[in-house]
Amino acid sequence: xxxxxxxxxxxxxxxxxxxxxxxxxxxxxxxxxETKYWVDYNKADLNTxxxxxxxxxxxxxxxxxEPTTFDVIIEF
Amino acid sequence: xxxxxxxxxxxxxxxFLLDAYPNAKAAYxxxxxxSTYTGSCIRVRRSSDNTEQDIGFVSNELDTTAxxxxxxxxxxxVTTWYNQKGTGDNLNNNTAINQPLIVNSGVVETVNGKPAIxxxxxxxxxxxxxxxxxxxxxxxxxxSTVSVMQTGANVTSTHFYWLTTLASxxxxxxxxxxxxxxxxxxxxxxxxxxxxxxxxxxxxxHYTFFQIHDVGNATNADKLIMxxxxxxxxxxxxxxxxxxxxxxxxxxxxxxxxxxxxxxxxDGHIQEMIFWNDDYxxxxxxxxxxxxxxxxxx
Numbered sequence: 001x002x003x004x005x006x007x008x009x010x011x012x013x014x015x016x017x018x019x020x021x022x023x024x025x026x027x028x029x030x031x032x033x034e035t036k037y038w039v040d041y042n043k044a045d046l047n048t049x050x051x052x053x054x055x056x057x058x059x060x061x062x063x064x065x066e067p068t069t070f071d072v073i074i075e076f
Numbered sequence: 077x078x079x080x081x082x083x084x085x086x087x088x089x090x091x092f093l094l095d096a097y098p099n100a101k102a103a104y105x106x107x108x109x110x111s112t113y114t115g116s117c118i119r120v121r122r123s124s125d126n127t128e129q130d131i132g133f134v135s136n137e138l139d140t141t142a143x144x145x146x147x148x149x150x151x152x153x154v155t156t157w158y159n160q161k162g163t164g165d166n167l168n169n170n171t172a173i174n175q176p177l178i179v180n181s182g183v184v185e186t187v188n189g190k191p192a193i194x195x196x197x198x199x200x201x202x203x204x205x206x207x208x209x210x211x212x213x214x215x216x217x218x219x220s221t222v223s224v225m226q227t228g229a230n231v232t233s234t235h236f237y238w239l240t241t242l243a244s245x246x247x248x249x250x251x252x253x254x255x256x257x258x259x260x261x262x263x264x265x266x267x268x269x270x271x272x273x274x275x276x277x278x279x280x281x282h283y284t285f286f287q288i289h290d291v292g293n294a295t296n297a298d299k300l301i302m303x304x305x306x307x308x309x310x311x312x313x314x315x316x317x318x319x320x321x322x323x324x325x326x327x328x329x330x331x332x333x334x335x336x337x338x339x340x341x342x343d344g345h346i347q348e349m350i351f352w353n354d355d356y357x358x359x360x361x362x363x364x365x366x367x368x369x370x371x372x373x374x
Binding site: 025042055 | 119121125126127128155156168169170171172173174175198334
């Protein structure tokens with residue numbers, strides 16, 4: 001499946017990007033809230049090598065910049 | 077009439093579903109399903125400032141007055157759909173852009189006048205416990221599920237509810253997904269080892285699905301049974317495969333099948349889902365009547 005988004009070769013980089021988005025939107029609003037993140041990252045664990053990615057959403061363009069397209073193997 | 081009705085009035089539609097049919101593992105609804113449940117219905121994040129608040133019931137229905145008072149003219153997203161069994165396993169999502177909608181620009185989402193939660197094809201709600209729903213897959217017992225939903229514009233590639241690892245490889249578990257105008261009820265251990273029953277569905281249509289999961293049944297056609305809007309039972313499985321107990325521990329995912337933002341989630345509404353670790357096939361018509369009297373589906 002072709003994904004538009006942001007690709008990371010290690011999980012830590014994906015976590016940093018996730019936190020950048022959460023911080024931008026002030027999340028979590030309070031510690032007891034369910035909502036911790038604005039976007040989350042996925043693990044492309046069927047790809048070789050494995051990578052991590054955040055799918056594009058218009059709301060994160062100004063935070064993470066322009067997205068790219070890449071293939072993610074998904075098994076139904 | 078089943079013996080379990082003898083404790084109630086002659087009309088089962090007058091009672092709470094979980095009072096009449098108590099052996100549920102989980103029950104999610106925007107109406108009250110149990111006379112003893114005292115918790116909230118949903119937790120909502122408002123788009124204006126990302127503040128969250130629990131919303132309860134009034135007259136056994138979602139308290140839409142409190143909901144709109146909290147959300148105002150903005151959007152309200154469901155962060156948690158509480159399990160009315162009160163035993164945990166709440167459906168939730170901690171990621172803002174993947175939370176389904178209950179209020180759209182100050183208007184409560186509804187189907188046939190009743191509140192409904194709307195997914196947008198990238199949304200997901202999931203229960204965190206991997207053991208609660210294993211009976212749907214492990215072949216050791218019969219299970220009954222009922223769900224009330226309305227399809228969206230896409231019934232060619234969209235996902236309804238799954239027991240899944242929430243990873244990109246989801247070829248093992250219990251699946252309910254839509255493609256080519258059918259709802260496929262499926263259990264599998266890897267890509268080739270699959271049992272499935274298919275029922276025809278249409279876009280933008282209100283449904284109640286009553287399903288039996290009896291994956292260890294020796295009769296292939298009886299392993300997975302689907303009943304749509306109280307019609308005839310659908311039994312299309314022909315495979316003799318039995319899922320393994322060793323591959324049965326998954327999370328319940330609703331609206332989607334794995335970590336979202338994959339554009340294949342349900343673009344429709346869900347109003348109610350109940351999972352019983354019991355065989356209520358003999359009570360199917362009474363359960364469907366209770367649901368239809370409230371939701372006016374067929």
